[in-house]
Amino acid sequence: MTYCVGILVQDGLVMIADTRTNAGVDNIATFRKLHVFEAANDRVIALATAGNLSVSQSVLSLLGDGLEDPETGELTTLMTVSSMFKAAQLIGRAIRRVYEVDGAEMEKRGTTFDVMVLLGGQIGKGPMRLYQIYSAGNAIEATQDTPFLQIGEPKYGKPILDRAISYDVGLVEALKLGLISMDSTLKSNLGVGLPIDIMVAKRDALKTGLSYRIQEDEPYFRDLRDRWSAALRAAHQAIPHPPYIDETF
Amino acid sequence: MTYCVGILVQDGLVMIADTRTNAGVDNIATFRKLHVFEAANDRVIALATAGNLSVSQSVLSLLGDGLEDPETGELTTLMTVSSMFKAAQLIGRAIRRVYEVDGAEMEKRGTTFDVMVLLGGQIGKGPMRLYQIYSAGNAIEATQDTPFLQIGEPKYGKPILDRAISYDVGLVEALKLGLISMDSTLKSNLGVGLPIDIMVAKRDALKTGLSYRIQEDEPYFRDLRDRWSAALRAAHQAIPHPPYIDETF
Numbered sequence: 222m223t224y225c226v227g228i229l230v231q232d233g234l235v236m237i238a239d240t241r242t243n244a245g246v247d248n249i250a251t252f253r254k255l256h257v258f259e260a261a262n263d264r265v266i267a268l269a270t271a272g273n274l275s276v277s278q279s280v281l282s283l284l285g286d287g288l289e290d291p292e293t294g295e296l297t298t299l300m301t302v303s304s305m306f307k308a309a310q311l312i313g314r315a316i317r318r319v320y321e322v323d324g325a326e327m328e329k330r331g332t333t334f335d336v337m338v339l340l341g342g343q344i345g346k347g348p349m350r351l352y353q354i355y356s357a358g359n360a361i362e363a364t365q366d367t368p369f370l371q372i373g374e375p376k377y378g379k380p381i382l383d384r385a386i387s388y389d390v391g392l393v394e395a396l397k398l399g400l401i402s403m404d405s406t407l408k409s410n411l412g413v414g415l416p417i418d419i420m421v422a423k424r425d426a427l428k429t430g431l432s433y434r435i436q437e438d439e440p441y442f443r444d445l446r447d448r449w450s451a452a453l454r455a456a457h458q459a460i461p462h463p464p465y466i467d468e469t470f
Numbered sequence: 471m472t473y474c475v476g477i478l479v480q481d482g483l484v485m486i487a488d489t490r491t492n493a494g495v496d497n498i499a500t501f502r503k504l505h506v507f508e509a510a511n512d513r514v515i516a517l518a519t520a521g522n523l524s525v526s527q528s529v530l531s532l533l534g535d536g537l538e539d540p541e542t543g544e545l546t547t548l549m550t551v552s553s554m555f556k557a558a559q560l561i562g563r564a565i566r567r568v569y570e571v572d573g574a575e576m577e578k579r580g581t582t583f584d585v586m587v588l589l590g591g592q593i594g595k596g597p598m599r600l601y602q603i604y605s606a607g608n609a610i611e612a613t614q615d616t617p618f619l620q621i622g623e624p625k626y627g628k629p630i631l632d633r634a635i636s637y638d639v640g641l642v643e644a645l646k647l648g649l650i651s652m653d654s655t656l657k658s659n660l661g662v663g664l665p666i667d668i669m670v671a672k673r674d675a676l677k678t679g680l681s682y683r684i685q686e687d688e689p690y691f692r693d694l695r696d697r698w699s700a701a702l703r704a705a706h707q708a709i710p711h712p713p714y715i716d717e718t719f
Contacts, residue, residue, distance in 0.1 A: 376625030380654040384699050385706060393711050393719050401706055405629040423719070433714050441712050448709050450633050456701030457634060457650055462642050463690050465682050470642050470672070 222412025223254060223373030225269035226382070226399050227339040229351040229363045232392040233423040233430070234341045237399045238269040239373075239407070241414035255418035256281065258299045258342075261428050266299050266308060266342035267420045271373035272335040272356070273327075276319055280336060283315040305342060305350040312338055313358030320356075337372040342422065349424050377409040378402035392430075396421055397445070400435075404446050417442070471661025472503060472622030474518035475631070475648050476588040478600040478612045481641040482672040482679070483590045486648045487518040488622075488656070490663035504667035505530065507548045507591075510677050515548050515557060515591035516669045520622035521584040521605070522576075525568055529585065532564040554591060554599040561587055562607030569605075586621040591671065598673050626658040627651035641679075645670055646694070649684075653695050666691070 225238040238255035252274060258266040268284075270277035287296040288311060302308045316336055324334045336356050343349040351363040353370040363370050365388040371379065381402050386395065396419065406413045421431040435442045462470075474487040487504035501523060507515040517533075519526035536545040537560060551557045565585055573583045585605050592598040600612040602619040612619050614637040620628065630651050635644065645668065655662045670680040684691045711719075 376658070377629050379658050380626050380629070381702065381706075383657050384702055393715055394707070396712065396715070397706055397709055400712075401709075408632050409625070409628050421715075421719075430719065431715060433712075441710075441714075445709050449705060452701070452705030452708065453630065453633055456698060456705065457630075457646055458643070459701065460646055460650075460694050460697050461690075463645065463649075463682075465690075466642055466645070466670075466680060470670075470679065 222410060223271035224371070224375070224378060224403060224406040224410070224413045225254060225271055225339050225373055226369060226371045226378065226402055227269065227341045227351045227353075227363065228369040228382075228386060228395045228399055229341060229349065230368055230386075230388055230390050230392060230395050231424070233421065233426070234267070234343075234349055234351065235392065235395045235399050236267040236269055236339065236341050236420045237396075237403055238418050239403065239413045240416050240418065241412060242274050243412050249414070251414075251416070253418060255420060257420055257429055257432060259429055260300060263427060264300070264342065264344040265422045265426070265428055266305075266340070266344070267422070268299075268312070269339040269372065271337045273332065276316075276323070276334060276336040277338070279319040279323070280312065280315045280338070283318055284312065288314050288318065303344065304347050305340070305344055305352070308342070308344070309340055309352040309354055309360045312340060312354050313360060316354065316356065317358045339370055339372055343424070343427060345427075349422075374406060374410050374413060378406040381405060392421060392423065400442065400445055401449055404442075404449060471659060472520040473620070473624070473627060473652060473655040473659070473662045474503060474520055474588050474622055475618060475620045475627065475651055476516075476518065476590045476600045476612070477618045477631075477635060477644045477648055478590060478598060479617055479635075479639050479641060479644050480637055480673070482670065482675070483516070483592075483598055483600065484641065484644045484648050485516040485518055485588065485590050485669045486645075486652055487667050488652065488662045489665050489667065490661060491523050492661050498663070500663075500665070502667060504669060506669055506678055506681060508678055509549060512676060513549070513591065513593040514671045514675070514677055515554075515589070515593070516671070517548075517561070518588040518621065520586045522581065525565075525572070525583060525585040526587070528568045528572070529561065529564045529587070532567055533561065537563050537567065552593065553596050554589070554593055554601070557591070557593070558589055558601040558603055558609045561589055561603050562609060565603065565605065566607045588619055588621055592673070592676060594676075598671075623655060623659050623662060627655040630654060641670060641672065649691065649694055650698055653691075653698060
């Protein structure tokens with residue numbers, strides 16, 4: 222399993238991904254799922270993947286090699302596409318290419334062709350955007366109404382985002398909320414695990430503002446988890462008793 | 471969809487269930503999913519159901535009619551079984567009986583035979599117990615280590631329970647935590663909806679301490695939701711900024 226979340230707010234982009242892969246519960250490994258493609262003053266693109274590891278690694282390899290543009294025939298990579306929309310389409314084509322090669326045989330052997338990509342970033346003077354790309358290569362985009370997208374195991378970490386994320390939340394606040402959402406998922410799902418990779422990019426900066434790996438014993442993340450747990454305890458204890466509970470309780 | 475949670479703590483039992491049933495998103499109705507069987511000073515039993523409504527209603531009807539005890543041949547109901555373990559077995563048998571009648575044809579038509587039951591309560595001098603009974607009629611039981619069980623859509627409401635529920639939490643606190651867990655689910659899943667039925671029974675009281683329906687506009691539940699949202703906002707804002715974020719953010 223995997224948990225990745227992308228948050229696109231007024232001030233910029235936050236991408237967070239865990240690093241655990243597992244086949245069942247007894248074949249666990251650490252793989253980087255968050256990848257940054259960057260050329261200062263030109264583009265900053267972050268990509269997070271979930272699903273079958275062989276598929277997502279093949280997609281990344283194809284993106285590194287480049288794919289022909291269907292119109293011009295030119296070899297295109299994430300470093301050369303001219304817009305984020307074209308980047309999303311490029312990834313969609315890469316996924317379909319991997320499906321052409323491996324999909325039929327995988328399905329014949331009972332393995333689902335399952336991959337999901339979060340793509341966030343900004344190219345040149347274009348807008349900053351955040352996409353979620355599906356196994357079929359189609360994509361949806363985050364909007365001001367729904368400024369976050371999740372892949373992998375989204376449910377445990379969704380309530381805090383549903384309550385607290387809005388487009389006008391500050392960038393650091395968005396990062397903290399993403400980390401809390403990740404913490405809720407870590408606590409409830411064994412298939413999601415530390416270390417955690419984070420990437421933050423300010424809008425129009427066209428470079429990574431922060432690229433960081435939170436390791437198992439990182440004091441800040443441990444402190445955030447402790448504070449969050451303590452605050453939740455205090456919060457539910459501070460809620461009054463229901464009026465329909467009488468004194469005998 | 472459905473969300474029901476049972477919490478068995480030192481002081482007693484809390485059972486909470488929503489009332490929404492839906493086929494897709496456009497066929498929504500309200501059905502009671504929490505049922506209480508009670509005889510003062512003898513037994514208090516609460517039952518919550520999730521899954522296919524035709525199956526859970528048939529199971530309830532069979533339980534009302536009674537099933538033969540496989541050893542004695544006597545007609546047995548929840549009002550006559552001699553222990554909570556036997557009550558769980560009785561429900562298991564009722565589920566299997568419904569499967570015998572409807573299962574094959576349902577599956578032939580592409581409908582999953584899908585039912586899940588939470589059973590909590592106490593009979594006579596026996597211990598208070600909480601079970602989760604599966605579609606095959608087998609059951610698991612809550613323990614002091616894991617004092618809550620969930621059926622239906624468990625994930626959104628699980629993080630708060632994972633963090634805050636323990637066996638020594640007070641009964642009213644367990645009720646509040648169950649309501650917060652329900653609120654998180656309501657917020658994130660359209661298939662779970664008000665009104666909410668709640669049932670609380672103190673250990674060894676052998677009667678319902680509280681049986682209550684929270685309606686759409688109930689001031690206490692609205693207040694609980696508002697306070698919880700406000701407390702979460704205050705909690706994440708009070709967490710310090712990551713040390714690896716510099717002043718330019």
